[in-house]
Amino acid sequence: MHILFIADPPESFKIYKDTTFAMMRELQRxxxxxxxxxxxxxxxxxxxxVTAAVRTVRLTGDPVQWFSAEAVAQPQALKDFGAVLMRKDPPFDSEYFYATHLLEQAEREGARVFNKPRALRDHPEKLAIMECPQFIGPTLVSRSAEAIRAFHAEHRDIILKPLDGMGGMGIxxxxxxxxxxxxxxxxxxxxxxQTVMVQKFLPAIAEGDKRILIIGGQPAPYCLARIPQGGEVRGNLAAGGKGEARPLATRDREIAEALGPALFARGLLLVGLDVIGxxxxxxxxxxxxxxxxxxxQKGFDVAxxxxxxxxxxxTRS
Incomplete structure (x- = not known):
């Protein structure tokens, strides 16, 4: 099967940690x-x-020149691929939004796209938590300075962040x-x-911001706790957090098993839940x-x- 990855340029990958690279390696294997x-x-x-100018690539196994690729990209219809994996990193800006529309058209033509383009649009990564209030801490989404001040007056210790941030930026x-x-x-x-998300500060961040992976509706057995370092409040790896793989706690599994099947049914093959405490x-x-x-760290082959x-x-589609 021929699989298309829509992603950042492979030349930019840090292959010792890149998840898209891990997917490629396993699929080629x-x-x-x-x-x-x-x-x-x-x-x-x-x-x-809907077409794309694509390069066929092959992983070489060399840690430096890790892939070989066609010198000139060739146009190809997305429907002609066995699968199309949308792996472009955020931000989810207007160009990303337009790309989901083109990918949805490709689906109508017969392409099989993961995660589904409509599901990507319908699940903004911060706002999506508001659908499951039973699993989140006190949270406010607002443009209003007055509402934000009132939230602070109520909870006294808060986190503020932009809805379109990534990697801990702007927190x-x-x-x-x-x-x-x-x-x-x-x-x-x-x-x-601009709309802002405000959340009550969760002291459990000291124990790590856990990334729980849900694949095909089921949780991987281990999460990665991103632990803030020094005086930093952010656990994001991009912000200097230390990653520590751990087995899922009982509460982690409860959350994942409650949300996973519903998210999968919406067309989300791969989801990363961030959980603090x-x-x-x-x-x-x-x-x-x-x-x-x-x-x-744990030997479990997530890819x-x-x-x-x-x-x-x-096979099901």
């Missing part, structure tokens, strides 16, 4: 062939099929003294022009990571679990 392109390579002409903590709250609100809500803080659907860290789920989904 199983005999599938691989191609790559970026969202910018998608094309839809009136009266025609602020405001403690009981309210120091710099006004300035932070102005920075994030841009004088009421006993509370879900984000539902990641664009390009969830942490496959390699879990395998390296194989993913490939099993993908092959099973293709």
């Amino acid at each position: 199983r005999g599938h062939t691989l191609a790559v392109c970026g969202p910018q390579d998608l094309v839809w002409r009136s009266g025609g099929l 602020f903590r405001v403690k009981d003294d309210g120091l710099n709250l006004g300035s932070i609100i102005e920075t994030l809500n841009r004088d009421g022009a 006993e509370h879900v803080t984000e539902i990641n659907v664009t390009s969830p990571t942490c496959f390699q860290e879990i395998q390296q 194989a679990m993913f490939a099993d789920a993908l092959e099973a989904a293709l």
